[in-house]
Amino acid sequence: xxxxxxxxxxxDAVVLVGGFPLLSGVxxxxxxxxLTVVTGANGAGKTSLLRLLAGLVALTSGAGVVAGVDLRGDxxxxxxRVGWLGHEGSFYDDLSASENxxxxxKALERPTSxxxxxxxxxxxxxRATTSTKxxxxxxxRRLGLAWLLLRRPALWLLDExxxxxxxxxxxxxxxxxxxxxxxGATVVVSAHDPLRxxxxxxxTVTLAGGLVVADRS
Amino acid sequence: MMKLLSQRLLGPVTLVLLALTFWFGLWVTPPDKxxxxxxxxxxVHPAIAWVALYLSFGTATIASALYLWKRxxxxxxxxxxxxxxxxxxVFIVLTLITGSLWxxxxxxxxxxxxxxxxxxxxxxVFAVGYLALRRAxxxxxxxxxxxxxxxxxxxxxxxxxxxxxxxxxxxxxxxSVFTPGxxxxxxxxxxxxxxxxxxxxxxxxxxxxxxxxxxxxxRDERQRVSLDEALAQRRREGVH
Amino acid sequence: MIxxxxxxxxxxxxxxxxxxxxxxxxxxxxxxxxxxSGLALGPTHAGHSSAGPGLFYLVMLLVALLMINRxxxxxxxxxxxxxxxxxxxxxxxVFLGKALALAVExxxxxxxxxGGSVLVLHTALVGTLSALPSVVVTLAxxxxxxxxxxxxxxxxxxxxxxxxxxxxxxxxxxxxAGERSFSAALHGGGLWRWWLISLVALVAYLxxxxxxxGVLEES
Numbered sequence: 001x002x003x004x005x006x007x008x009x010x011x012d013a014v015v016l017v018g019g020f021p022l023l024s025g026v027x028x029x030x031x032x033x034x035l036t037v038v039t040g041a042n043g044a045g046k047t048s049l050l051r052l053l054a055g056l057v058a059l060t061s062g063a064g065v066v067a068g069v070d071l072r073g074d075x076x077x078x079x080x081r082v083g084w085l086g087h088e089g090s091f092y093d094d095l096s097a098s099e100n101x102x103x104x105x106k107a108l109e110r111p112t113s114x115x116x117x118x119x120x121x122x123x124x125x126x127r128a129t130t131s132t133k134x135x136x137x138x139x140x141r142r143l144g145l146a147w148l149l150l151r152r153p154a155l156w157l158l159d160e161x162x163x164x165x166x167x168x169x170x171x172x173x174x175x176x177x178x179x180x181x182x183x184g185a186t187v188v189v190s191a192h193d194p195l196r197x198x199x200x201x202x203x204t205v206t207l208a209g210g211l212v213v214a215d216r217s
Numbered sequence: 218m219m220k221l222l223s224q225r226l227l228g229p230v231t232l233v234l235l236a237l238t239f240w241f242g243l244w245v246t247p248p249d250k251x252x253x254x255x256x257x258x259x260x261v262h263p264a265i266a267w268v269a270l271y272l273s274f275g276t277a278t279i280a281s282a283l284y285l286w287k288r289x290x291x292x293x294x295x296x297x298x299x300x301x302x303x304x305x306x307v308f309i310v311l312t313l314i315t316g317s318l319w320x321x322x323x324x325x326x327x328x329x330x331x332x333x334x335x336x337x338x339x340x341x342v343f344a345v346g347y348l349a350l351r352r353a354x355x356x357x358x359x360x361x362x363x364x365x366x367x368x369x370x371x372x373x374x375x376x377x378x379x380x381x382x383x384x385x386x387x388x389x390x391x392x393s394v395f396t397p398g399x400x401x402x403x404x405x406x407x408x409x410x411x412x413x414x415x416x417x418x419x420x421x422x423x424x425x426x427x428x429x430x431x432x433x434x435x436r437d438e439r440q441r442v443s444l445d446e447a448l449a450q451r452r453r454e455g456v457h
Numbered sequence: 458m459i460x461x462x463x464x465x466x467x468x469x470x471x472x473x474x475x476x477x478x479x480x481x482x483x484x485x486x487x488x489x490x491x492x493x494s495g496l497a498l499g500p501t502h503a504g505h506s507s508a509g510p511g512l513f514y515l516v517m518l519l520v521a522l523l524m525i526n527r528x529x530x531x532x533x534x535x536x537x538x539x540x541x542x543x544x545x546x547x548x549x550x551v552f553l554g555k556a557l558a559l560a561v562e563x564x565x566x567x568x569x570x571x572g573g574s575v576l577v578l579h580t581a582l583v584g585t586l587s588a589l590p591s592v593v594v595t596l597a598x599x600x601x602x603x604x605x606x607x608x609x610x611x612x613x614x615x616x617x618x619x620x621x622x623x624x625x626x627x628x629x630x631x632x633x634a635g636e637r638s639f640s641a642a643l644h645g646g647g648l649w650r651w652w653l654i655s656l657v658a659l660v661a662y663l664x665x666x667x668x669x670x671g672v673l674e675e676s
Contacts, residue, residue, distance in 0.1 A: 362673070
């Protein structure tokens with residue numbers, strides 16, 4: 001992995017959007033090279049927490065440092081250091097899987113020859129020239145992982161990656177996440193269901209009402 | 218102490234100057250030799266236009282630029298810009314109304330595609346667009362930044378629109394106050410009335426701006442209270 | 458910045474080539490709008506070439522609104538924005554790239570509609586062809602302005618009705634400059650003032666976009 005070890009520190013983090021407190025005072029610390037699962041009911045703030053860590057929403061009050069970047073500082077720099085896999089569509093629908101990745105590779109100044117390798121690794125080599133809008137939900141998830149493998153960030157933020165995946169897909173994800181953590185990255189996964197992901201995760205953080213209400217290692 | 222005094226005096230002084238403007242404009246000054254009583258609009262229209270196009274838009278632009286510059290970024294600048302644009306819109310509408318009132322007997326129509334009136338109307342739509350953008354946005358930071366950029370773009374467009382429309386067509390009365398050499402065309406009590414009017418409407422702008430700013434502060438305070446309540450309620454969700 | 462601009466422009470144009478929204482939706486709209494404008498003038502004036510330049514640019518403004526919205530909608534899904542945000546692209550480069558792609562699309566549309574204006578509005582062929590340089594510059598300014606206002610109006614996520622009210626006042630001097638220079642190309646007359654308006658607007662919007670697009674992306 002190319003980036004320095006990340007660390008997440010949040011102190012009384014509040015995020016307000018449109019007048020609504022998505023996070024209402026989160027206190028959290030994540031060690032480098034760890035895997036953490038964030039669970040909670042719908043509306044608990046799981047996605048908002050991940051978006052805060054990704055620099056996709058701004059901190060309203062409180063303090064935080066993620067991957068060495070102060071959350072009050074340059075969020076663009078933070079976004080360069082993290083990898084994000086959202087649960088909604090993340091690509092240009094009219095481009096093929098391969099074209100989306102080539103765009104990312106060129107933006108990151110990586111050789112485009114890596115695109116074929118990552119597509120192979122996520123099992124999408126046969127769908128390289130398929131338009132993204134024709135991929136299934138599970139295949140789009142894999143494409144998202146390919147994007148992250150190309151990016152090689154030090155902090156991975158995966159928002160409900162298991163949604164729309166069958167058993168084979170989930171097994172594949174677990175294996176990949178395990179490899180990534182073993183490689184030194186820090187991974188944060190949000191999930192409704194802790195049972196599946198607890199096979200891997202030494203730590204589970206539960207959110208409710210925009211706060212951390214339970215933290216089990 | 219001085220600040221408090223000037224704040225307290227702003228309203229009464231404005232009202233006195235406005236009253237003087239109307240008294241001088243309607244009764245004291247004689248009718249113009251060519252335009253007759255129609256020329257009395259000279260005592261309000263240029264002053265209103267000056268406030269609409271330069272003073273209030275200028276205030277909004279400067280406040281917006283200061284908001285975008287990190288060192289001076291503050292909620293005060295955003296509020297000032299917002300309030301200045303609202304007041305500007307009021308004065309723009311008044312400019313168009315007084316301009317049309319003058320235009321109807323002079324040109325025979327309420328609207329004659331005159332360069333200045335057309336430019337003013339376009340700037341009015343800029344102001345409406347700015348306010349529409351603010352209404353479409355709940356997030357403070359996003360709303361403040363985007364509005365600031367819109368205000369700066371509007372300011373950049375002012376000379377572009379001015380020259381393009383002027384070169385396109387001009388029916389407007391030539392400069393009413395100054396000769397091309399920069400000397401006053403208007404003299405005596407007419408000139409005095411004009412200056413009183415300029416002072417009156419300038420102070421009126423600041424009076425309205427201050428009043429509108431106060432409303433904005435109260436609105437933000439009410440919103441902060443409701444935000445505190447929203448935060449408390451959200452935290453209770455975590456407990457249950 | 459230039460590298461990013463070319464990358465983004467190529468991406469936008471590739472998406473356009475795949476989706477063919479310009480070909481199957483925008484161009485037919487433009488042609489129909491040109492025909493409707495002729496109808497609106499009434500039978501006596503419908504074939505009058507003096508209205509041609511103004512109607513051409515009025516239709517181009519309407520086409521531009523559609524294309525600006527389309528340019529922003531491409532980026533506008535929250536997931537795509539989030540993924541692309543993590544690539545760390547230079548915002549000035551993104552602005553230039555999107556403006557360039559939009560300009561190319563407007564030039565192509567303008568070419569077709571100029572043909573339409575010769576056919577339907579009876580503007581002289583030679584005069585129309587000699588208006589080409591001013592059309593290119595004016596549409597480039599429109600693209601630069603449109604890219605900025607598209608981002609200001611919410612980047613595809615805001616209400617669609619916000620874009621016109623924000624952008625049309627800014628487009629008005631371009632409409633004037635474009636119409637006047639097209640008319641001058643057809644009927645003779647001074648061109649420099651209208652070229653100046655379009656060029657100044659182009660430079661101003663490019664400058665503001667390069668400086669401030671990052672601020673809009675953050676918001």
